[in-house]
Amino acid sequence: MKRIKYFLPLLIFIAIALFFWKGLQKDPHEIPSALIGKPVPAFNYPALTGNQPLTNKIFIGKVSLLNVWATWCPTCYAEHAVLLDIMRTPNLVIYGLNYKDDRTKAEDWIKENGNPYQAVIYDAKGTLAMDLGVYGAPETFVIDKKGIIRYKHIGAVSPNVWETKLKPLLEKLNHE
Amino acid sequence: MKPHRKKRLYMILVILLGVTLSASLAIYALGQNMNLYFTPSQAIVNKAPTDKTLRIGGLVKEGSVKRDSNSLKVNFTLTDHSYEIPVQYTGILPALFREGQGIVAQGKLNVAGVLIADQVLAKHDEKYMPPNISAVREGSE
Amino acid sequence: MLPEFANYLLQLTLSLALVLSICPLTGTFLGKHKWMQFARSLAYAQCLCLCLAYLLLAYAFLSNDFSVMYVATNSNSQLPWYYRLCAVWGAHEGSLLLWVFLLSIWTAAVARFSRHLPLAMVARVLSVLGMISVGFLLFIIITSNPFLRLLPDFPLDGRDLNPLLQDPGLIIHPPMLYLGYVGFSVAFAFAIAALIGGRLDAAWARWSKPWTLAAWCFLTLGIILGSWWAYRQLGWGGWWFWDPVENASFLPWLVGTALIHSLVMTEKRNAFKAWTALLAILTFSLSLVGTFLVRSGILISVHAFAVDPSRGVFMLIFLVIVIGASLTLYAWRVNKVKTHIQFSFFSRENLLLANNMLLTAAMLVVLLGTLYPLFMDALGLEKISVGPPYFNLVFIPLMSIILCFMGVVPLSQWHHTSRHLVTKKLSIMLGFSLLIAFILPWMITHVFNPWVFLGMSLALWVVAVTLQSIFRKTKNFIALKKLNMSQWGMVTAHIGVALCVIGVVLTSENSIQREIRLSPGETTTVGDYQFRFVGVQDLTGPNYTGAKGKVVVEKDMKEISTLQPEVRFYTVQKMALPKTAIDANLFRDLYVALGEPLEPFEKGDWSMRIYYKPFVRWIWGGALLMIFGGVLALLDRRYRHYLGRLKQVTK
Numbered sequence: 001m002k003r004i005k006y007f008l009p010l011l012i013f014i015a016i017a018l019f020f021w022k023g024l025q026k027d028p029h030e031i032p033s034a035l036i037g038k039p040v041p042a043f044n045y046p047a048l049t050g051n052q053p054l055t056n057k058i059f060i061g062k063v064s065l066l067n068v069w070a071t072w073c074p075t076c077y078a079e080h081a082v083l084l085d086i087m088r089t090p091n092l093v094i095y096g097l098n099y100k101d102d103r104t105k106a107e108d109w110i111k112e113n114g115n116p117y118q119a120v121i122y123d124a125k126g127t128l129a130m131d132l133g134v135y136g137a138p139e140t141f142v143i144d145k146k147g148i149i150r151y152k153h154i155g156a157v158s159p160n161v162w163e164t165k166l167k168p169l170l171e172k173l174n175h176e
Numbered sequence: 177m178k179p180h181r182k183k184r185l186y187m188i189l190v191i192l193l194g195v196t197l198s199a200s201l202a203i204y205a206l207g208q209n210m211n212l213y214f215t216p217s218q219a220i221v222n223k224a225p226t227d228k229t230l231r232i233g234g235l236v237k238e239g240s241v242k243r244d245s246n247s248l249k250v251n252f253t254l255t256d257h258s259y260e261i262p263v264q265y266t267g268i269l270p271a272l273f274r275e276g277q278g279i280v281a282q283g284k285l286n287v288a289g290v291l292i293a294d295q296v297l298a299k300h301d302e303k304y305m306p307p308n309i310s311a312v313r314e315g316s317e
Numbered sequence: 318m319l320p321e322f323a324n325y326l327l328q329l330t331l332s333l334a335l336v337l338s339i340c341p342l343t344g345t346f347l348g349k350h351k352w353m354q355f356a357r358s359l360a361y362a363q364c365l366c367l368c369l370a371y372l373l374l375a376y377a378f379l380s381n382d383f384s385v386m387y388v389a390t391n392s393n394s395q396l397p398w399y400y401r402l403c404a405v406w407g408a409h410e411g412s413l414l415l416w417v418f419l420l421s422i423w424t425a426a427v428a429r430f431s432r433h434l435p436l437a438m439v440a441r442v443l444s445v446l447g448m449i450s451v452g453f454l455l456f457i458i459i460t461s462n463p464f465l466r467l468l469p470d471f472p473l474d475g476r477d478l479n480p481l482l483q484d485p486g487l488i489i490h491p492p493m494l495y496l497g498y499v500g501f502s503v504a505f506a507f508a509i510a511a512l513i514g515g516r517l518d519a520a521w522a523r524w525s526k527p528w529t530l531a532a533w534c535f536l537t538l539g540i541i542l543g544s545w546w547a548y549r550q551l552g553w554g555g556w557w558f559w560d561p562v563e564n565a566s567f568l569p570w571l572v573g574t575a576l577i578h579s580l581v582m583t584e585k586r587n588a589f590k591a592w593t594a595l596l597a598i599l600t601f602s603l604s605l606v607g608t609f610l611v612r613s614g615i616l617i618s619v620h621a622f623a624v625d626p627s628r629g630v631f632m633l634i635f636l637v638i639v640i641g642a643s644l645t646l647y648a649w650r651v652n653k654v655k656t657h658i659q660f661s662f663f664s665r666e667n668l669l670l671a672n673n674m675l676l677t678a679a680m681l682v683v684l685l686g687t688l689y690p691l692f693m694d695a696l697g698l699e700k701i702s703v704g705p706p707y708f709n710l711v712f713i714p715l716m717s718i719i720l721c722f723m724g725v726v727p728l729s730q731w732h733h734t735s736r737h738l739v740t741k742k743l744s745i746m747l748g749f750s751l752l753i754a755f756i757l758p759w760m761i762t763h764v765f766n767p768w769v770f771l772g773m774s775l776a777l778w779v780v781a782v783t784l785q786s787i788f789r790k791t792k793n794f795i796a797l798k799k800l801n802m803s804q805w806g807m808v809t810a811h812i813g814v815a816l817c818v819i820g821v822v823l824t825s826e827n828s829i830q831r832e833i834r835l836s837p838g839e840t841t842t843v844g845d846y847q848f849r850f851v852g853v854q855d856l857t858g859p860n861y862t863g864a865k866g867k868v869v870v871e872k873d874m875k876e877i878s879t880l881q882p883e884v885r886f887y888t889v890q891k892m893a894l895p896k897t898a899i900d901a902n903l904f905r906d907l908y909v910a911l912g913e914p915l916e917p918f919e920k921g922d923w924s925m926r927i928y929y930k931p932f933v934r935w936i937w938g939g940a941l942l943m944i945f946g947g948v949l950a951l952l953d954r955r956y957r958h959y960l961g962r963l964k965q966v967t968k
Contacts, residue, residue: 006651009595010644013602016688017637022695023615024629078386078467130238130276133257160627187667194674202682202711206689209707213700231702243916248834248924267832268912268924282704 039148040066040141041131048098048106048120058119059147063173064093065166066141067117067157068129070101071109073137079156083116086162091174096120099129099137142166144173211282216259219285226285232261233280241275254281254291265293273298320385320464323373327464330366330421331454333359337447341440345514353440357428360443363450364425367418374414374463375405383475387411387463393477393889395860403488404478409612409628410463412491416608417453419492419499424450427503427528434524441510442503449502452635460628477860477889486546494539494566498604500532501573505601508594509643512650517590522583525597527951529580533573534947540566541940549897554830554908554928556936559708561616564687565607568680572600575676577947578669586731588666591651592673598647602640603680609636616691665729672722675715682711720775720818723811727786746785750777762827772822776815783811802953810946813939820935829929832912837921844929846907847871853914853923861885863893866911866923870900882911882925906930 069076096117142151212230240253283293337359344352378401383389406415424446507525548556576596583593613629754774835850851867863885870878880898900907912924
């Protein structure tokens with residue numbers, strides 16, 4: 001009896017630590033996207049480079065990432081380097097969604113920093129982004145072969161996020 | 177009972193009483209003052225209670241912000257792209273408040289399903305940025 | 318090259334810290350003097366390396382080296398130099414570097430000022446501090462290295478420091494807070510060393526008390542700076558929000574305050590040793606938990622910080638190792654400690670213990686409220702948040718009881734207090750404070766407010782009994798000199814608490830807050846003051862543009878002040894922030910914050926907040942007095958005298 005009372009603080013701490021552990025698995029800031037499991041909304045937009053129009057058909061046939069970026073978003077700079085690495089992954093296409101941006105600035109950016117994207121959708125007004133439920137940049141959507149949104153990552157894609165979250169998911173989707 | 181035993185008993189009783197009192201106070205206070213958090217979908221589908229303070233988090237729908245021209249009353253709509261909740265608020269909006277931005281409004285739902293907010297919080301994160309005002313303006317012109 | 322060198326320095330420090338955590342401690346078991354003596358040099362070397370690394374980061378900021386990622390994300394060439402220096406600790410990576418740097422300073426200070434302590438004790442303490450250092454250095458090197466480069470493509474300019482942080486209040490807020498947090502690691506290390514050595518006695522309490530006092534002073538200063546900053550910078554006129562980030566600093570403060578009092582009991586009466594040791598462990602543990610809560614993004618806070626789950630996991634592992642191990646050690650070793658002291662039910666010991674318990678209970682309810690949303694979410698129940706009403710509801714009753722006891726303690730005596738004597742004196746004081754608390758506010762406002770009455774009577778009660786206890790001891794003014802510094806410190810700090818309570822109650826109850834729409838030339842009345850809105854002009858600053866308003870304040874037809882609140886739009890971060898204008902004096906603040914221009918714009922209407930806040934300065938003034946009390950106690954001759962005596966003994 002006497003000894004037990006000295007263990008009490010330890011027990012309380014262990015209980016709290018367990019909750020911390022569970023809490024870390026979840027992101028309290030996460031607002032579930034209503035679009036997961038739904039197809040990419042229909043759109044028809046000009047590409048950033050070249051003038052051929054892009055539609056939601058581009059997502060059909062291959063597993064793809066849709067990366068929302070902008071030149072006003074500094075975190076996108078860091079993310080860009082990671083995307084340039086990722087683009088070499090077989091069976092993967094990366095599309096960009098340039099969001100509320102200046103066209104010339106965005107073009108220069110691609111020229112200077114390299115282009116990981118198959119094509120970039122130029123969304124000056126952010127309408128498509130609104131339809132996709134984008135809150136800010138960077139965000140990345142994982143889209144399966146049928147053009148259905150399967151996952152949304154908020155914030156930059158770091159090598160760690162790529163290895164632990166996106167890559168396994170993409171492999172799974174490729175086998176579907 | 178020996179005197180020091182008696183003293184010990186008193187001590188334990190006092191401590192127990194204190195623990196019980198503060199624990200029940202804390203539980204009571206928690207029960208009274210929890211703010212439930214909903215997304216607009218959850219609020220509508222799960223029928224959010226009208227008698228409790230709640231927080232609703234979502235995007236400010238573009239074009240929905242309407243200010244009263246004589247007072248600080250403002251109406252806007254919160255959306256998560258599936259459902260929408262109209263919000264009414266009187267006061268100064270946070271500096272980071274703008275259309276298309278994710279915000280959290282705290283208040284009570286009235287019978288008409290309008291959230292009468294007493295607090296509007298804009299979220300800001302040091303790494304993850306909402307688009308800037310000028311870009312929004314350029315884009316909408 | 319320099320960032321790479323700094324990187325190397327970090328790794329060097331890590332190896333030094335590793336040796337420091339292992340070698341001297343092993344020395345105490347093997348009885349090797351050389352190994353134990355090595356601890357001091359290691360502590361100095363560690364401090365020197367980290368100081369260099371820290372200076373290198375500061376230099377990277379000053380020289381606008383945007384190839385360093387941390388600099389690029391938190392600075393800008395347009396940023397004034399002093400804010401560039403502060404940007405060093407403006408975000409996660411740099412603030413962690415500051416954390417270990419301060420830890421190494423405390424470690425070196427312990428090494429320097431512990432000549433009088435037994436060598437084995439010093440070796441153990443420094444080893445424990447070394448272990449903490451290892452944990453944090455690993456954390457920095459693995460997950461949050463501030464010296465990472467953005468090569469070969471680095472931006473031409475940085476993305477600027479978060480504008481919220483560009484404020485003098487915040488220049489010194491984090492370093493003070495961290496000095497407090499980290500300072501408690503010394504008390505922690507002493508407790509752990511004493512538990513390892515099996516000597517939990519009065520001497521241990523005497524050694525750790527000055528360190529604890531110093532840490533407590535810094536933490537208090539950090540907290541009030543944060544509160545002052547929030548008051549001015551957030552533009553809501555609030556001075557405390559019960560936000561998780563604030564609570565994270567308040568939790569260790571509550572337990573730290575209990576610890577200071579408990580150390581007195583252990584030092585003077587050799588009592589409650591187990592309890593004191595537990596408090597020492599808890600205080601530092603809560604500092605770590607606070608850092609974890611703030612940095613892992615596990616809770617939603619108004620002050621949002623970057624969320625990176627891998628960091629959270631690392632910190633949690635560190636937390637579990639440090640806190641888990643120390644609490645296990647505690648449970649295992651503390652059993653050997655026995656108190657053989659007898660005291661009566663109504664004695665200073667018991668009163669202090671009761672206050673200790675109450676402070677701990679206050680900490681637990683704040684902790685519960687802070688973590689409750691996390692518990693609910695983790696259990697898969699509703700998503701909730703707990704607001705200020707909860708904290709006010711549970712905290713006010715507890716604080717009231719604490720204040721009641723606070724009054725009685727100085728009059729009580731160790732071992733046994735004559736009930737008759739005290740009852741008689743106390744009832745006079747009680748009557749006196751109730752009477753004044755009733756009359757004084759009524760004379761000014763002509764209304765009876767129960768909260769004001771409660772707060773005022775408690776505050777007056779504390780002041781009256783504290784002063785009474787001095788005069789009882791001294792009988793006349795000349796004898797005041799006989800009081801030692803510790804007693805002066807206690808008196809000052811307790812009066813500080815009372816002033817703080819008066820400030821809190823009067824500000825909360827008598828503030829007038831108005832959110833209003835004003836046209837140029839329009840006047841509004843708030844309290845006894847007329848605020849005339851003159852208009853708004855454009856404004857250009859070094860890294861912002863904005864608008865500057867002009868509001869003329871009049872009272873009884875006389876102009877008393879012109880307030881110029883601003884709204885600044887920080888061009889790099891694209892963020893608009895209000896800059897409030899405050900006319901302050903001892904008894905009230907007049908506070909004006911601009912909101913936003915309102916349509917139709919050609920009319921020039923603005924929304925603004927106009928507040929009248931009576932006695933708000935007393936909150937921070939009282940807290941400053943508490944710190945002053947802490948400093949006085951720190952200067953107590955007995956500590957210095959004790960140093961001298963021990964020096965002779967060791968010779």
